[in-house]
Amino acid sequence: MTERRIRVLIGKPGLDGHDRGAKTVASVLRDHGMEVVYTGLHQTPAMIAEAAAQEDVDVVGLSLLSGAHMALFPRVRDELTARGKGDVLLVGGGIIPHDDMDSLEGDGFAKLFGPGTPTTDIATWIQEEMEKRFEREGEEA
Template identity: 60%
Template sequence: MSSRKIRVLVAKPGLDGHDRGAKVVARALRDAGMEVVYTGLRQTPEMIVEAALQEDVDCIGMSILSGAHMALFPKVTELLKKEGVDDILVIGGGIIPEDDIPALKAAGISKLFGPGTPLEEIVEFVRNNVKKA
């Protein structure tokens, strides 16, 4: 019988077009047996949250290399809160200076993955931290 599958939304917020990392991670999650919804480039926080709700995902993974993470990542968690959602794991990746990490974590981004992170580490983190039953 087909069991429950972890569903992940992989999104590129903002205007940054460098999606090598996002796509490689999407593929690794797929190869780990997850269902990955990829939204493509230029997503606003509103679009990301709406897609996550319609797709009923367990996790939202976002990647930004442009430096706009402080403006965009917290907006996503804020919108989720507004929708009353507390069971979606939110993670981020890209070029994120160490100094920004505490503020992002406080805003509800559970984990930030920098350059050089092995794919397995990301897969394991998602697997062990999704919140839905």
């Protein structure tokens, strides 16, 4: 019998100093029963990936409002892969144009959430994805 809970890391890569959104999402995921590690502002991609590895999280959520997402998001993905964490459910949010969302979603990101997304939708989406993953793990074990 295991007591598995969804563990999430919310990271803010780069120099963007606005974390209201990150904190909001962290609180909402907490309220949906997840264990959420928030690592604070001004993290390098390597710091986020290393924290995700040490915390052995199931989900990494990146938040960026500065416009540097096309530079920083893929670097976080690469750093995660380098640490054997390429299999995490990788999601992101912030001020991100639709074209960039499409391109990231085709490139290792499971889902991007734009401004105006109801917070409950984010939580529900993650829960559903993780349920599928936990089921698959259960079958393999």
